[in-house]
Amino acid sequence: MIVRASTRFVAAATFVLLLAGALVTSTESGLAVPDWPLSYGQLMPPMVGGILYEHGHRLIAAAVSTLVGLQVAVLYFFAKDRGLVKLGALAFGAILCQAVLGGLTVIFLLPPAISSAHAGLAQVVFALVSSIALLASPRVADRSLFDATGVARLAGELLAARKLAILAAAVTYVQILLGAVMRHTSAGLAIPDVPLAFGRLVPTPEQFGLPGVPIHFAHRLGAVLASVFIVLAIRKLVALRAVSSFFPRLAAFWSAVLVSQIGLGLLSVYSQKSVPITVLHLGFGALLWVSAVLAAVAISRARAGVRIRESAPASPSLAYSGGPG
Amino acid sequence: MHRSSLLKPVALASLCALLVACGKEAPSATAAAPVVPGRTGTARITGSVVFEGVPPVPETVRVSSDSFCMKSHPEAMDKGDLVLGEGKTIANVFVWVKEGVSGRYPVPAKPVALDQRGCQYEPRVFGVMTGQGVTVHNSDETLHNVHVAAKLNKPFNRAMHLANMQLDAKFEKAEVMVKIKCDVHGWMTSWMGVVPHPFFAVTGRDGAFAIEGLPSGTYTLEAWHERLGTRTLEVTLAEAEARTAPFSFTAPAP
Numbered sequence: 240m241i242v243r244a245s246t247r248f249v250a251a252a253t254f255v256l257l258l259a260g261a262l263v264t265s266t267e268s269g270l271a272v273p274d275w276p277l278s279y280g281q282l283m284p285p286m287v288g289g290i291l292y293e294h295g296h297r298l299i300a301a302a303v304s305t306l307v308g309l310q311v312a313v314l315y316f317f318a319k320d321r322g323l324v325k326l327g328a329l330a331f332g333a334i335l336c337q338a339v340l341g342g343l344t345v346i347f348l349l350p351p352a353i354s355s356a357h358a359g360l361a362q363v364v365f366a367l368v369s370s371i372a373l374l375a376s377p378r379v380a381d382r383s384l385f386d387a388t389g390v391a392r393l394a395g396e397l398l399a400a401r402k403l404a405i406l407a408a409a410v411t412y413v414q415i416l417l418g419a420v421m422r423h424t425s426a427g428l429a430i431p432d433v434p435l436a437f438g439r440l441v442p443t444p445e446q447f448g449l450p451g452v453p454i455h456f457a458h459r460l461g462a463v464l465a466s467v468f469i470v471l472a473i474r475k476l477v478a479l480r481a482v483s484s485f486f487p488r489l490a491a492f493w494s495a496v497l498v499s500q501i502g503l504g505l506l507s508v509y510s511q512k513s514v515p516i517t518v519l520h521l522g523f524g525a526l527l528w529v530s531a532v533l534a535a536v537a538i539s540r541a542r543a544g545v546r547i548r549e550s551a552p553a554s555p556s557l558a559y560s561g562g563p564g
Numbered sequence: 565m566h567r568s569s570l571l572k573p574v575a576l577a578s579l580c581a582l583l584v585a586c587g588k589e590a591p592s593a594t595a596a597a598p599v600v601p602g603r604t605g606t607a608r609i610t611g612s613v614v615f616e617g618v619p620p621v622p623e624t625v626r627v628s629s630d631s632f633c634m635k636s637h638p639e640a641m642d643k644g645d646l647v648l649g650e651g652k653t654i655a656n657v658f659v660w661v662k663e664g665v666s667g668r669y670p671v672p673a674k675p676v677a678l679d680q681r682g683c684q685y686e687p688r689v690f691g692v693m694t695g696q697g698v699t700v701h702n703s704d705e706t707l708h709n710v711h712v713a714a715k716l717n718k719p720f721n722r723a724m725h726l727a728n729m730q731l732d733a734k735f736e737k738a739e740v741m742v743k744i745k746c747d748v749h750g751w752m753t754s755w756m757g758v759v760p761h762p763f764f765a766v767t768g769r770d771g772a773f774a775i776e777g778l779p780s781g782t783y784t785l786e787a788w789h790e791r792l793g794t795r796t797l798e799v800t801l802a803e804a805e806a807r808t809a810p811f812s813f814t815a816p817a818p
Contacts, residue, residue, distance in 0.1 A: 267747065267750060268747055268748075270709065270711050270747040271709060272709070272723075273709045273711070273721040273722055274723060280723070280725070284707070285706075287632075287707070287748060288633075288746075288748035288749045288750070289629075289749070290748055291629065348719050348721055
């Protein structure tokens with residue numbers, strides 16, 4: 240109970256931290272606090288103007304880092320799956336690196352490479368803590384979430400679905416990185432119209448020469464490509480309903496997030512980068528990426544049951560008897 | 565050991581970031597001045613900068629994030645990025661001799677003053693010679709950060725968290741223009757033109773400017789405005805001649 244509750248809380252808190260980070264870039268407050276690790280030489284500066292967002296992000300980051308560290312202890316003492324302890328330690332290491340990257344962005348005045356790396360690693364941390372929360376769920380841990388007969392019957396489908404989920408995760412992650420570079424190079428409105436680009440399907444070579452246009456257009460192409468892979472993966476997940484009701488539920492969530500995200504992408508341009516819209520756009524992008532990761536993790540966990548059963552045919556109950564997968 | 569292994573990727577990443585930053589658009593600026601003394605004379609260029617057409621509606625900013633700033637601006641304040649006078653004259657246009665001047669000119673000993681007063685920069689646009697001091701002062705009872713987003717000169721971001729704090733800076737490379745901003749108060753912006761000679765001016769609300777002490781020659785004059793872009797004119801001057809250089813801007817493309 241404590242493992243499930245704490246890991247879910249940490250995943251939710253990490254999502255809040257992502258949104259707080261998005262708020263910093265959307266309000267252009269990244270350098271409102273010029274020093275690091277202190278803020279104006281103190282632990283708690285006046286929370287005025289951009290300091291509210293930048294220092295607020297630092298405070299939330301400190302809290303979430305502590306939570307991710309405490310999560311390792313909880314997993315160590317209470318989780319049956321020792322693999323979760325390793326994953327928890329990895330997440331803790333990643334969030335500490337993330338803190339250092341955050342400091343470097345301040346010290347080096349937001350260089351796009353470091354700022355984009357900071358944004359990219361944030362998504363890795365979110366995927367790690369979300370995966371831990373999924374794997375710490377008792378029904379996933381003992382595999383009672385998955386129907387043994389369904390897993391055996393749809394083994395091929397599971398394999399294909401996992402491949403598609405991994406592809407969707409990879410393409411979505413690249414798309415998130417493109418978005419991060421676009422954000423940190425202020426190219427969000429480099430192409431002012433949408434869905435067309437300068438009134439055309441593809442900008443002219445001269446238009447590609449304008450600042451920010453290549454990265455902005457790459458982000459739009461990435462959106463199309465990521466959507467295609469996500470739709471294919473969602474279709475496969477729906478077909479896995481015989482294995483677990485988790486898959487169609489994840490597919491429904493993933494679909495809703497995808498539709499919302501496309502709308503938010505369009506609105507980001509229409510609204511001239513309205514702060515709430517761009518923050519939500521980043522947040523929903525993170526949910527798309529994590530949905531793909533969770534799909535791949537859940538399918539792997541379901542398939543692990545088949546492998547256990549194949550290696551011990553005399554005792555099929557072993558297939559879903561718990562233990563590390 | 566552990567520290568050095570951490571520093572290596574950090575240094576590499578920083579180098580990459582620096583290369584990316586340096587690869588960006590190069591602001592227009594004259595090349596480094598040779599050692600020979602720069603020529604002066606008695607010719608002058610005067611002129612005024614006007615707006616043609618229907619000016620855009622002034623944008624306003626609501627100051628709500630800092631109680632001190634709210635006292636100075638209880639109502640929504642003009643964004644200040646396009647200030648027009650009577651007859652649609654344009655203030656805050658930086659006019660400078662972009663081409664035609666060479667040699668090294670003496671640097672004024674007196675630094676240029678930039679103040680943070682009422683949560684705004686004063687002046688909004690100013691010029692400074694390469695190597696001349698710039699003194700930034702905080703007249704406000706609130707904190708500001710001074711973020712000099714230079715591309716050719718060394719950028720910096722420093723805290724000025726107390727009233728009457730002061731910082732001194734120098735810029736050794738010509739760079740037109742350098743954006744100075746306060747990230748705490750996102751509406752606070754100032755622009756600095758760093759030039760290697762004294763032939764520059766900033767228009768007032770009447771749109772007028774005067775550049776004096778030029779020797780005879782042919783010059784490319786550039787007028788820069790933060791929102792309206794740049795305009796150039798070529799002017800040929802005889803010794804002691806006074807010429808006018810009228811600049812006009814139109815609304816920027818949406």
